[in-house]
Amino acid sequence: MTVLVVGATGSVGVHTTRALLARGTDVRALVRKASLPEGVTPVLGNLRDEASVTAALSGVSAALYTSPHDPDEERLAETFARACERLGTRLVFCGVYAGGLRRFVYERFLPHYRGKLRIGARMHRSPVCDVVLAPTNFYQNDEIIKADILAGRYPLPAHPRGVNRVDLRDVGEVLARALTDPAFPAVTGTLAGPASISGRAAAQTWASALGRPVEYQDAESAWRPALARGLAGQKLADFGHTYRLLSRIPVPTSARDVALITGLLGRPPRSYEDYVRDTAADWAATP
Numbered sequence: 001m002t003v004l005v006v007g008a009t010g011s012v013g014v015h016t017t018r019a020l021l022a023r024g025t026d027v028r029a030l031v032r033k034a035s036l037p038e039g040v041t042p043v044l045g046n047l048r049d050e051a052s053v054t055a056a057l058s059g060v061s062a063a064l065y066t067s068p069h070d071p072d073e074e075r076l077a078e079t080f081a082r083a084c085e086r087l088g089t090r091l092v093f094c095g096v097y098a099g100g101l102r103r104f105v106y107e108r109f110l111p112h113y114r115g116k117l118r119i120g121a122r123m124h125r126s127p128v129c130d131v132v133l134a135p136t137n138f139y140q141n142d143e144i145i146k147a148d149i150l151a152g153r154y155p156l157p158a159h160p161r162g163v164n165r166v167d168l169r170d171v172g173e174v175l176a177r178a179l180t181d182p183a184f185p186a187v188t189g190t191l192a193g194p195a196s197i198s199g200r201a202a203a204q205t206w207a208s209a210l211g212r213p214v215e216y217q218d219a220e221s222a223w224r225p226a227l228a229r230g231l232a233g234q235k236l237a238d239f240g241h242t243y244r245l246l247s248r249i250p251v252p253t254s255a256r257d258v259a260l261i262t263g264l265l266g267r268p269p270r271s272y273e274d275y276v277r278d279t280a281a282d283w284a285a286t287p
């Protein structure tokens with residue numbers, strides 16, 4: 001069984017590729033430059049180039065699509081979905097999705113998410129896409145502000161009532177199962193972590209793991225430059241909109257979402273404390 005991963009060098013793709021290799025899957029990746037972990041077959045191409053997308057899809061049993069942070073992301077997603085439909089390739093989508101009334105509310109009040117919501121809806125409508133999963137905010141976003149955390153500050157805002165967040169290792173494992181396990185169900189839903197975490201609690205978790213104070217800094221004048229030190233272009237713009245929103249609205253944890261990911265993983269999702277402990281140990285080992 002060969003599966004194709006789009007975005008294999010990005011956050012979702014790296015973790016999915018790792019989980020696929022751990023399952024012994026033959027992994028192919030559509031990449032713009034060939035720098036991938038051992039065991040992954042690169043197919044050089046570009047989502048802007050339909051012929052390279054078709055070549056990358058040829059002979060694969062399933063493909064993962066995550067949308068790049070790109071001003072043209074709707075067109076790129078359309079190219080990929082059309083190619084999968086033409087070839088009859090099963091498509092697994094991971095990204096932004098909201099159905100029904102929730103989509104209407106998001107589109108009305110979150111203009112910057114309209115393109116991403118249209119991509120999610122397009123994938124959901126596709127006859128070859130039977131898995132549409134929308135992760136909440138990644139724990140691993142903290143790695144963008146690694147230098148700040150190690151310097152004793154946590155400049156990523158999250159509402160005082162908390163924002164649900166999820167471990168990309170769990171997201172990658174679910175997606176690897178979705179791509180390879182014939183018994184994986186057709187599913188549309190949210191991939192959530194076990195709890196909602198406030199910015200202050202996140203800083204406190206890092207302080208406990210590092211054994212020294214970490215100050216929470218929620219002022220826009222702190223978090224915007226911190227993100228700009230690690231990101232650029234459309235990704236920086238997307239993160240700016242997201243963190244502005246997360247500083248203003250809580251994202252509660254739904255018991256239904258936690259039950260969904262627990263069922264898909266066959267165990268409860270990892271806690272933020274587990275992620276921070278493991279990452280602090282990695283940073284200490286390879287500073």
Ligand SMILES: NC(=O)c1ccc[n+]([C@@H]2O[C@H](COP(=O)([O-])OP(=O)(O)OC[C@H]3O[C@@H](n4cnc5c(N)ncnc54)[C@H](OP(=O)(O)O)[C@@H]3O)[C@@H](O)[C@H]2O)c1
Nearest residue numbers: 007008009010011012032046047066067068135136137138
């Ligand atoms: N961050 C969060 O908390 C969060 C939460 C929920 C949903 N999401 C959504 O998840 C999606 C994926 O996020 P991510 O963090 O995995 O993105 P990412 O780290 O920015 O990765 C994007 C990937 O797409 C590839 N790519 C970009 N343009 C391409 C093109 N024209 N042709 C082929 N490949 C191309 C990049 O490859 P190169 O190495 O060549 O650049 C990279 O591998 C986004 O739509 C985001 O909105 C994010």
